Amino acid sequence: MAINKTQFFKPMPEDVWNFHIGGYQVIDKYLKSRKGRTLSLDEINHVGAIADSLAFTIEQMAKIDVAYKKAFAQRG
Numbered sequence: 001m002a003i004n005k006t007q008f009f010k011p012m013p014e015d016v017w018n019f020h021i022g023g024y025q026v027i028d029k030y031l032k033s034r035k036g037r038t039l040s041l042d043e044i045n046h047v048g049a050i051a052d053s054l055a056f057t058i059e060q061m062a063k064i065d066v067a068y069k070k071a072f073a074q075r076g
Contacts, residue, residue: 009047009048012027013055016054016055016058019054019058027047027050030047
């Protein structure tokens with residue numbers, strides 16, 4: 001996902017980029033809080049770790065949804 005015309009994080013799955021917690025788009029919020037300065041290597045690596053954690057969370061949420069629907073099929 002693009003930060004500006006010359007910088008971006010890639011590959012960044014769209015569902016990871018768009019993931020919200022507490023009304024905030026997680027990675028966008030993190031990057032906006034650092035607007036106007038150069039990210040350190042640690043911060044760049046942290047964005048990758050956040051993205052990995054969100055991807056894992058999304059996968060687990062999908063599994064929970066499937067298990068719930070299977071266990072409570074009568075509730076729709």
